[in-house]
Amino acid sequence: MNNLERISEALQKGEAEKITELVRLALTEQRSPEEILDNGLIEGMNIIGVKFKEHEIFLPEVLMAARAMYAGLDVLNPLLAQTGVKKIGKVVLGTVKGDLHDIGKNLVKMMLEGTGFEVFDLGVDVSADKFIAAVREHQPDIVAMSALLTTTMVFMSEVINSLQSADLRKKVKVIIGGAPVTQHYADQIGADCYSPDAATAAEDAKRLIKYS
Amino acid sequence: MLIIGEKINSTRERVRKMIEDRDSKSIQELASHQINAGAQVLDVNSSAANGNKEENMKWLVKTVQEVTSSPLCIDSANPLEIKKGIETYKEISGKALINSITGEKERIERLLPTIKKYQCRVVALTMDERGIPDSSQTRIDIAHKLIRVLTDSGILLSDIYIDPLVVPIGTNDKNGVIVLDTIRGIKEAFPEVKTVIGLSNISYGLPERRLLNCVFMVLAMSFGLDAAIIDPTDKRMMALIKTARTLLGQDSYCAEYIKAYREGKITFCSK
Numbered sequence: 505m506n507n508l509e510r511i512s513e514a515l516q517k518g519e520a521e522k523i524t525e526l527v528r529l530a531l532t533e534q535r536s537p538e539e540i541l542d543n544g545l546i547e548g549m550n551i552i553g554v555k556f557k558e559h560e561i562f563l564p565e566v567l568m569a570a571r572a573m574y575a576g577l578d579v580l581n582p583l584l585a586q587t588g589v590k591k592i593g594k595v596v597l598g599t600v601k602g603d604l605h606d607i608g609k610n611l612v613k614m615m616l617e618g619t620g621f622e623v624f625d626l627g628v629d630v631s632a633d634k635f636i637a638a639v640r641e642h643q644p645d646i647v648a649m650s651a652l653l654t655t656t657m658v659f660m661s662e663v664i665n666s667l668q669s670a671d672l673r674k675k676v677k678v679i680i681g682g683a684p685v686t687q688h689y690a691d692q693i694g695a696d697c698y699s700p701d702a703a704t705a706a707e708d709a710k711r712l713i714k715y716s
Numbered sequence: 717m718l719i720i721g722e723k724i725n726s727t728r729e730r731v732r733k734m735i736e737d738r739d740s741k742s743i744q745e746l747a748s749h750q751i752n753a754g755a756q757v758l759d760v761n762s763s764a765a766n767g768n769k770e771e772n773m774k775w776l777v778k779t780v781q782e783v784t785s786s787p788l789c790i791d792s793a794n795p796l797e798i799k800k801g802i803e804t805y806k807e808i809s810g811k812a813l814i815n816s817i818t819g820e821k822e823r824i825e826r827l828l829p830t831i832k833k834y835q836c837r838v839v840a841l842t843m844d845e846r847g848i849p850d851s852s853q854t855r856i857d858i859a860h861k862l863i864r865v866l867t868d869s870g871i872l873l874s875d876i877y878i879d880p881l882v883v884p885i886g887t888n889d890k891n892g893v894i895v896l897d898t899i900r901g902i903k904e905a906f907p908e909v910k911t912v913i914g915l916s917n918i919s920y921g922l923p924e925r926r927l928l929n930c931v932f933m934v935l936a937m938s939f940g941l942d943a944a945i946i947d948p949t950d951k952r953m954m955a956l957i958k959t960a961r962t963l964l965g966q967d968s969y970c971a972e973y974i975k976a977y978r979e980g981k982i983t984f985c986s987k
Contacts, residue, residue: 563886563921602793604847607887607921628847654727654764655793684727684764 507533508544511576515548516555518568520575527579537583541620545576549618553703556611563607570614577617591622593713594644596676598626598635600659605652608682611702612648619706621646632659632666639672645713648705651682660685661693677712681705717957717966718943720789720813721747721755722914724780726764726772735765735772743776744783751784755948757813758784760801761791770800777804789813789839789945795826802834813837816879817866819844819858828869837875838866839912842898848881850888852897855880859902863909873908877943882913885928886921892932896939903940912943929953934960955982 505513507530514522523545530540552569555561595616599609606628616623624642626634639647647667651657660680667673677696680689690698697712699705723746726732734742747758760780762772777788787810790801798814805812816839817827831838840862842848842855849855859878866876880898885891895918899911918932919925930953933944937960946953959982962973976982 562923563884564889567887604843607884653793 508535508540508547511540511544512548512551515545515569515572515576516552518565518572520568520572523572523576524579527576531579531583537580537587538589540576541580541584541589545573545580546618546620549573549615550703553615553618553706557701557703566611566614573614573618592620592715593646593709594622594624594642595646595648595709596624596626596635596638596642596644597648597650598630598638599628599650599652600656600663601629601631602659603651603653603656604628605650605682608652608702609650612650612681612699612705615702615706616648616709619710621706621709632663635663636666636670636672639667639676640670644676646677646679646709648679648681648709650680651685654684657682657684657689660695664694679705679708679712717937717941717961718757718910718912719755719948719954719957720757720759720912720943720945721750721753721948722759722945723750723947723949724758724776725761725791727761732765735762735776736767738775740779740782743779747780747783750948751786753948754954755786757787757789757810759789759791759815759945763792763794763797769794769797773797773801774804777801781806781808785809787812787837789815791815795823795830798827799830802830802836811835811837811875813839813877815839816841817862819861821845824865828865831866831871832869835870835875837877838871839877839879840866841879842881848883850894852880852894852901855894855898856901856905859898859909860905863906873906874910877910877912878902879912879914882915882917882932884920884922885918892918892935896935899936899939899941910942911940912945913941914945926950926952930956933957937961937964951981955984958982 507526511526514526527540552566556566597613599605613623613625624638626638649660651660679697679699680695681699687698697708699708726735750758760776762776765772785808790798790812792798802812814836817823818841842858844858863876880895882895883891902909902911913936915929915933919928934956958976961967962970967973
């Protein structure tokens with residue numbers, strides 16, 4: 505097993521300290537930060553995503569893996585910035601107005617970052633105005649919205665309408681998700697995509713910006 | 717322990733359809749079934765059903781009350797639906813509960829007139845504009861504020877049910893203790909005020925969810941929990957609640973425990 509495989513394995517086990525060590529070690533072996541990211545960290549996160557989707561592993565295990573991923577990113581990020589490696593795309597993400605649920609949103613954030621996106625997380629209870637302001641400021645490729653309540657999912661449609669009136673709708677793809685959300689609802693409100701879980705959301709995001 | 721039956725909730729696909737189709741027979745069966753299983757109050761939620769939201773709530777309250785005299789817990793995040801529900805509610809054997817008020821200024825302002833007018837029982841969630849606090853102390857502070865607001869409106873301390881908000885243990889391993897400490901803190905400051913929880917959130921994202929739910933229920937009872945919104949047809953849960961009551965000194969001469977045993981309602985293993 506080489507060190508990149510070890511990084512992927514340690515990430516899946518959620519061993520944050522070991523990841524820091526292994527990433528440093530891989531760097532001394534003259535591996536590029538990008539290679540370590542793609543074939544170590546992202547590789548591991550992809551496996552975690554699939555296993556969670558298949559109910560092979562449980563939520564706390566995903567969060568441990570995420571902590572390990574961020575430990576690795578802490579070492580790599582300054583180097584990635586130096587070498588000017590580009591993120592594959594930008595995403596503005598948030599849970600809609602009136603809704604305070606953040607578990608699903610945070611999982612999506614993690615999977616997107618693990619896949620190589622730059623994510624602007626607006627948090628929970630995000631109004632349409634805040635989404636619009638963030639789109640203006642960050643000019644993302646994708647707007648991703650989460651809602652866990654039947655009473656709040658209607659605000660997804662409000663955000664899409666606001667994007668339209670601000671003449672921004674054609675500049676972004678819209679992904680929605682959350683327990684009460686369905687493909688049918690996505691079609692109804694004119695979202696580009698419904699993602700049933702975090703791993704799928706990351707795959708969908710890549711597909712939407714035509715990155716493979 | 718007050719058992720509030722959770723099953724008439726429109727976020728369940730089956731129930732949503734029943735409400736949209738005005739299927740009174742199925743709704744009434746669901747009501748009777750829960751009462752027979754030991755529920756003392758029935759939660760009714762129609763928010764997820766399509767159509768006129770207030771009319772849906774009105775129909776649901778009326779339909780359920782045709783088959784039971786037990787009080788209802790009128791459940792919605794929308795103050796207008798709550799108002800319609802409580803207007804429709806007929807007090808037969810006990811005040812209705814409204815579920816719920818929070819520490820959010822807007823929610824308080826919109827619900828308080830209804831609460832004042834009907835002097836009902838109130839479920840109060842320990843959250844506000846800042847969200848659900850990460851510490852039991854902040855949750856207790858919000859509870860104090862809500863207790864003050866409600867008693868100022870004439871609500872009796874014993875008609876206030878504080879819900880300390882159970883969130884998944886899978887996302888923060890202190891989420892169980894925070895709820896338990898909140899229950900204890902409220903009961904210490906206001907012994908007459910009731911505490912209530914909805915359970916199933918605790919086990920989200922983990923395997924063997926019913927085991928976590930059951931054990932957490934017993935723990936919460938030992939910290940002073942007064943009421944729970946649960947599935948009363950879950951026999952194992954109901955047996956545990958009954959047994960915990962007995963062990964906590966709320967069952968004189970263990971009479972209810974023995975009675976439940978004789979009626980075949982409690983067994984430890986179901987084989």
